[in-house]
Amino acid sequence: MTQPMEAKRLNFFMDKINGNFKKKDILSLDQFDPKSLSKLFRTTDTIIRKLKRKKRLTSLSGKIIALLFFEPSSRTFGSFASAVKRLGGQTIEVQDVGRNSSVAKGESLSDTIKVFESYSDAIVIRHPEKGSAKIAAQAATTVPVINAGDGTGEHPTQAILDLYTIYQKFKRLDNLTGLIAGDLLNGRTVHSLIKGLSLYKKNALYLLSPKSLGLPTELMNNLAKKIRLVEIENETDMPTNLHFWYWTRVQKERFKNLQEYKKVKNRFIIAPELVVKKGNQHMIIMHPLPRVGEIDPRVDDDERAVYLKLQVPNGVYTRMALLTLILSRL
Amino acid sequence: MTQPMEAKRLNFFMDKINGNFKKKDILSLDQFDPKSLSKLFRTTDTIIRKLKRKKRLTSLSGKIIALLFFEPSSRTFGSFASAVKRLGGQTIEVQDVGRNSSVAKGESLSDTIKVFESYSDAIVIRHPEKGSAKIAAQAATTVPVINAGDGTGEHPTQAILDLYTIYQKFKRLDNLTGLIAGDLLNGRTVHSLIKGLSLYKKNALYLLSPKSLGLPTELMNNLAKKIRLVEIENETDMPTNLHFWYWTRVQKERFKNLQEYKKVKNRFIIAPELVVKKGNQHMIIMHPLPRVGEIDPRVDDDERAVYLKLQVPNGVYTRMALLTLILSRL
Amino acid sequence: MTQPMEAKRLNFFMDKINGNFKKKDILSLDQFDPKSLSKLFRTTDTIIRKLKRKKRLTSLSGKIIALLFFEPSSRTFGSFASAVKRLGGQTIEVQDVGRNSSVAKGESLSDTIKVFESYSDAIVIRHPEKGSAKIAAQAATTVPVINAGDGTGEHPTQAILDLYTIYQKFKRLDNLTGLIAGDLLNGRTVHSLIKGLSLYKKNALYLLSPKSLGLPTELMNNLAKKIRLVEIENETDMPTNLHFWYWTRVQKERFKNLQEYKKVKNRFIIAPELVVKKGNQHMIIMHPLPRVGEIDPRVDDDERAVYLKLQVPNGVYTRMALLTLILSRL
Numbered sequence: 009m010t011q012p013m014e015a016k017r018l019n020f021f022m023d024k025i026n027g028n029f030k031k032k033d034i035l036s037l038d039q040f041d042p043k044s045l046s047k048l049f050r051t052t053d054t055i056i057r058k059l060k061r062k063k064r065l066t067s068l069s070g071k072i073i074a075l076l077f078f079e080p081s082s083r084t085f086g087s088f089a090s091a092v093k094r095l096g097g098q099t100i101e102v103q104d105v106g107r108n109s110s111v112a113k114g115e116s117l118s119d120t121i122k123v124f125e126s127y128s129d130a131i132v133i134r135h136p137e138k139g140s141a142k143i144a145a146q147a148a149t150t151v152p153v154i155n156a157g158d159g160t161g162e163h164p165t166q167a168i169l170d171l172y173t174i175y176q177k178f179k180r181l182d183n184l185t186g187l188i189a190g191d192l193l194n195g196r197t198v199h200s201l202i203k204g205l206s207l208y209k210k211n212a213l214y215l216l217s218p219k220s221l222g223l224p225t226e227l228m229n230n231l232a233k234k235i236r237l238v239e240i241e242n243e244t245d246m247p248t249n250l251h252f253w254y255w256t257r258v259q260k261e262r263f264k265n266l267q268e269y270k271k272v273k274n275r276f277i278i279a280p281e282l283v284v285k286k287g288n289q290h291m292i293i294m295h296p297l298p299r300v301g302e303i304d305p306r307v308d309d310d311e312r313a314v315y316l317k318l319q320v321p322n323g324v325y326t327r328m329a330l331l332t333l334i335l336s337r338l
Numbered sequence: 339m340t341q342p343m344e345a346k347r348l349n350f351f352m353d354k355i356n357g358n359f360k361k362k363d364i365l366s367l368d369q370f371d372p373k374s375l376s377k378l379f380r381t382t383d384t385i386i387r388k389l390k391r392k393k394r395l396t397s398l399s400g401k402i403i404a405l406l407f408f409e410p411s412s413r414t415f416g417s418f419a420s421a422v423k424r425l426g427g428q429t430i431e432v433q434d435v436g437r438n439s440s441v442a443k444g445e446s447l448s449d450t451i452k453v454f455e456s457y458s459d460a461i462v463i464r465h466p467e468k469g470s471a472k473i474a475a476q477a478a479t480t481v482p483v484i485n486a487g488d489g490t491g492e493h494p495t496q497a498i499l500d501l502y503t504i505y506q507k508f509k510r511l512d513n514l515t516g517l518i519a520g521d522l523l524n525g526r527t528v529h530s531l532i533k534g535l536s537l538y539k540k541n542a543l544y545l546l547s548p549k550s551l552g553l554p555t556e557l558m559n560n561l562a563k564k565i566r567l568v569e570i571e572n573e574t575d576m577p578t579n580l581h582f583w584y585w586t587r588v589q590k591e592r593f594k595n596l597q598e599y600k601k602v603k604n605r606f607i608i609a610p611e612l613v614v615k616k617g618n619q620h621m622i623i624m625h626p627l628p629r630v631g632e633i634d635p636r637v638d639d640d641e642r643a644v645y646l647k648l649q650v651p652n653g654v655y656t657r658m659a660l661l662t663l664i665l666s667r668l
Numbered sequence: 669m670t671q672p673m674e675a676k677r678l679n680f681f682m683d684k685i686n687g688n689f690k691k692k693d694i695l696s697l698d699q700f701d702p703k704s705l706s707k708l709f710r711t712t713d714t715i716i717r718k719l720k721r722k723k724r725l726t727s728l729s730g731k732i733i734a735l736l737f738f739e740p741s742s743r744t745f746g747s748f749a750s751a752v753k754r755l756g757g758q759t760i761e762v763q764d765v766g767r768n769s770s771v772a773k774g775e776s777l778s779d780t781i782k783v784f785e786s787y788s789d790a791i792v793i794r795h796p797e798k799g800s801a802k803i804a805a806q807a808a809t810t811v812p813v814i815n816a817g818d819g820t821g822e823h824p825t826q827a828i829l830d831l832y833t834i835y836q837k838f839k840r841l842d843n844l845t846g847l848i849a850g851d852l853l854n855g856r857t858v859h860s861l862i863k864g865l866s867l868y869k870k871n872a873l874y875l876l877s878p879k880s881l882g883l884p885t886e887l888m889n890n891l892a893k894k895i896r897l898v899e900i901e902n903e904t905d906m907p908t909n910l911h912f913w914y915w916t917r918v919q920k921e922r923f924k925n926l927q928e929y930k931k932v933k934n935r936f937i938i939a940p941e942l943v944v945k946k947g948n949q950h951m952i953i954m955h956p957l958p959r960v961g962e963i964d965p966r967v968d969d970d971e972r973a974v975y976l977k978l979q980v981p982n983g984v985y986t987r988m989a990l991l992t993l994i995l996s997r998l
Binding site: 082090101299324 | 784
C-alpha cells in the first residue's frame with residue numbers, strides 16, 4: 009500500500025513535458041512547498057541515520073552526475089561531489105567549463121548541455137549568469153538539471169540546507185523568530201531563506217543591516233503579508249529570545265561612502281561578547297560561508313555556532329536526499 | 339571453439355614489440371581496416387543493446403584510465419570520462435597538464451607519460467602538437483595510449499564515431515553517397531572521415547566548399563583511386579539522393595579576403611529551407627560539433643539531424659567499445 | 669593473538685588529542701622511526717604482492733579522500749589519486765584551490781579545511797607555503813591530514829618512497845653508503861632522505877655538489893653524529909662501491925655567478941660514461957623527478973636506473989600502504 013505515497017513523490021520529483029516524463033529540474037526554491045520540503049527533510053533524516061549506522065548507501069550506484077562549473081566554487085563543487093560519491097555514484101567534472109571547453113570556441117550553453125546530457129544521468133550547473141540554469145534545463149530533454157548557483161539568481165540547495173539546519177534543531181519551520189544580519193540587499197542566500205521561511209506560519213524575522221543594505225523594497229512588500237519582518241539598525245535592538253542568528257558579510261565594496269562603512273562594520277561582527285549579551289541557551293548561530301572576519305573564530309567552539317559544525321555537513325546530506333529523490337529511491 | 343575469434347581479436351588489439359606483448363595504441367584511423375572496424379562496431383552494437391536493457395557493464399572494473407589533456411576539450415574529455423565510468427572503470431584526470439604539472443618545470447612529454455604509466459592501465463592523451471600521441475605511445479612500454487586529438491594530426495575516435503553513426507543508420511559502409519561541406523582544407527575530422535569511407539567499395543562524396551577551402555591536392559590525389567570525389571561550390575549542385583550530409587564550420591579566420599568570406603558564409607548554413615529543397619526522407623544530417631551558427635537550431639528537431647541525437651552518444655558508445663576491446667573483454 | 673600488534677599499529681597511526689582519538693596526520697618524516705617505517709614498508713610489500721596476484725584491494729572502499737592542491741603538481745596528484753582508486757576509494761579533487769575556491773574570496777585555510785573535512789574521510793594537501801600542512805592538521809579535528817608538500821617545508825611521502833626503494837633493493841636501511849648529488853642546499857627531498865637514513869645505523873653519504881649548493885650547515889651539524897657525511901666536489905672523488913646514487917637538479921637560477929654555474933653544470937650530469945666509470949653491478953640510480961637534463965635518457969634503459977622503473981610505482985604503493993594503515997586495515 010505504498011503506492012499512493014510513491015505516486016505523490018513521483019508527482020513532485022517528476023515533470024511531464026509534452027507528454028514525456030522527465031525527472032524534475034531543481035532551479036529555484038520557489039518550486040518547493042512545505043509538503044515537498046518535508047519529504048526532502050525526512051529523506052535527509054533517513055540518510056543521516058543510515059550514515060551514522062555506517063550503512064553503505066547505493067542510491068546513485070551506476071549513475072553518472074555531470075558537475076559543470078562555469079565559475080569557480082570549490083565549496084559547492086566539493087559538496088555535490090561528496091553527495092554523489094557517498095551515494096555510490098560517479099561524477100564527470102569540468103571545473104572551469106568556460107576555459108576548458110567548446111564554450112571557448114563559441115558554442116552555445118544549450119549545445120554544451122545537450123552534449124553533456126549524453127554523458128550523464130543528471131547535470132549540476134554553476135554559472136555566473138542569472139537565468140542560465142533555466143536555459144540549461146530547457147536544453148536538457150532527458151536528464152534533470154540542478155541549479156548550483158546562477159549569478160545573482162538562485163542557489164536553491166543552499167537555501168534548502170539552511171532551512172534543514174533550522175528544522176533539524178527545532179523540529180519545525182513555523183513559529184520561529186530569527187535574526188538575519190549583514191548585507192540584505194544583495195545576498196541571494198538571504199533572499200531565498202526569507203522566502204523559504206515565509207512558506208510557514210507565524211514566523212518573524214529581525215533584519216539587522218545598515219540602511220543602505222536593507223532588504224529590497226519589492227521583496228519586502230511581497231513578503232510582508234506572509235512573514236513578520238522587523239528592520240533594526242543596531243544590535244542593541246536585538247531581542248534575546250531569538251531561535252537563530254543568520255549572519256552574512258557586509259561587503260565593503262558596496263559602500264560608496266567609506267565613512268558610513270566604517271561606522272557600521274564593527275557593529276556587524278559576532279564576537280563572544282555579543283553572544284553573551286544577546287544570546288540564549290537554545291539558539292543557533294548560522295552563516296552561509298565563506299566568512300571574512302564577520303564571525304570571530306573564538307565563537308567557533310560555542311556549541312551554538314553551527315555554520316561549520318552543521319550547515320556544511322547538512323549541505324552534503326540535503327544534496328544526497330535531493331539527488332536520491334530525483335534519481336532513485338533510497 | 340571461441341579460441342580462433344579470440345585470437346583474431348587479440349591479434350588486432352594487441353601489439354608485439356621487441357618480443358613483448360603490449361595492448362594496442364590507437365593513434366590513427368589508418369590502423370583500422372574494414373575487418374577491425376566491423377569488430378569494433380559489432381561490439382558497439384552489443385554495448386548499446388546491453389545499456390538499453392539496463393545491464394550494468396563492468397569491463398573496466400578495477401581499471402584506471404589516465405585522461406591527460408594538454409589542451410582544453412570538455413567534449414572529448416567528458417565523452418572519454420563517461421565511457422570509462424559507464425564500464426565501471428575509474429579515471430585519473432589532469433585537464434590542463436601543461437599548467438598543472440611537471441611539464442611546467444620543463445619535463446619532457448616522454449617522462450610525463452612514463453610517470454602516468456605507473457598510475458594507470460591506459461592513457462588517453464589530448465595534445466595541441468601533431469605527433470605528440472606517437473611520442474607518448476613510444477614512451478609508454480606497458481600501457482596502451484589512445485590519441486584523443488593531437489593538433490592538426492589525428493583524432494581517430496572522432497572518425498570512428500562518425501563512421502559508426504553512418505553504419506548504424508544504413509547497416510553498411512559501402513555503396514554510399516554523401517556530402518561533406520565547409521572547410522575541407524583544414525578539418526582533420528573531415529580528412530579522417532574521407533579516408534575511412536575510402537576503405538569501403540563504391541562510395542562517393544560530394545565536396546562542397548569555397549575554392550580556397552577545398553580538400554588538399556595531395557589527399558585528393560591519394561584518395562581518387564579509392565573513392566569517387568566530386569567537388570562542387572554551390573548547394574544548387576547538391577544531388578537530392580544523398581545518404582548523409584556532413585557539415586563543418588567555415589572558419590572566418592582562414593580567409594585573407596573578407597569579401598570572399600562574406601560571399602560564401604551564408605551559402606554554407608543548413609536551414610530548414612535547404613533540408614526541404616535538397617533533402618530526402620532517409621538521409622542523416624551530421625556535424626562534428628561544436629557548431630557556431632552553421633546549422634540553424636530549428637533543424638535540431640528534424641529527426642534526420644543526428645549530430646546531437648546520435649553522434650554525441652555514439653561517441654561514448656564507440657569509445658566504450660574501443661576501451662573494452664583493448665583492455666578487457668565484454 | 670593479533671591484539672597486541674593491532675594495538676601497536678593503532679598506537680602509531682592514531683593520535684589522541686584532548687581525549688579524542690583522531691587518525692594520525694602525516695606532516696613530516698620526523699614523525700617516523702625505524703619501527704613505524706618498517707610497519708609501513710612491510711605493508712607496502714604486501715600490497716605489491718597482492719597487486720601482482722591481480723587481487724582486488726578494497727581497503728578504501730566507501731572512503732572519500734579530498735585532494736586539495738593549492739599549487740599544481742600533476743605527478744604527486746596523480747600518484748595519490750591512483751593510490752586511492754587502486755584501493756577502491758574515491759576522491760574529491762580540487763587541483764587549483766587558490767583559483768577555484770572560497771580562498772579567492774578571502775577565506776582562511778583553516779575554514780577551507782574545516783569545510784572539506786565534512787566532505788571526506790581524509791585530506792591530502794599540497795600548498796606552496798611552509799607550515800600550511802600543520803595549520804590544516806590543526807583545523808581538521810575529525811579526519812587525518814596528509815602533507816603532499818608544503819613549499820620549502822616537507823614532503824614526507826616523497827621521502828618515504830625514496831627510503832622504500834632503497835629498502836626494496838637492499839632489504840635493509842642500515843650499513844649503506846650512498847651518494848647524493850646536485851643542489852643539496854635547497855632540496856627538501858634531499859634533506860628528508862638524509863634525515864631518514866640517519867635514523868638507521870652505520871650509514872654513510874657522499875655529498876656531491878658545488879660549494880655554493882652544499883648542505884646547510886645547521887642540518888650538517890645536527891646530522892653529523894648520526895650519519896657519516898663526506899662532502900666532495902668532483903665525480904672523480906666518488907667511490908665505486910656505492911649502494912645508490914641519488915641525483916637532483918642543479919638549478920641555474922640559484923647561481924649569482926654564471927661562470928661558476930657553467931663550471932659545474934656539465935660535471936653534474938649522469939651519462940652512460942659515468943655509470944661505466946664509477947658504477948658497480950649492484951647499485952641503483954635514483955632521482956626524485958622531474959629531471960631536466962641532469963640524467964641522460966640513454967641511462968634509462970640501464971636496469972640500475974630506478975627513477976622511472978621503481979621510484980614512481982613505489983610512490984603509488986607506499987601511499988597505498990600509508991592510506992591503508994591510517995584509514996583502514998588491509
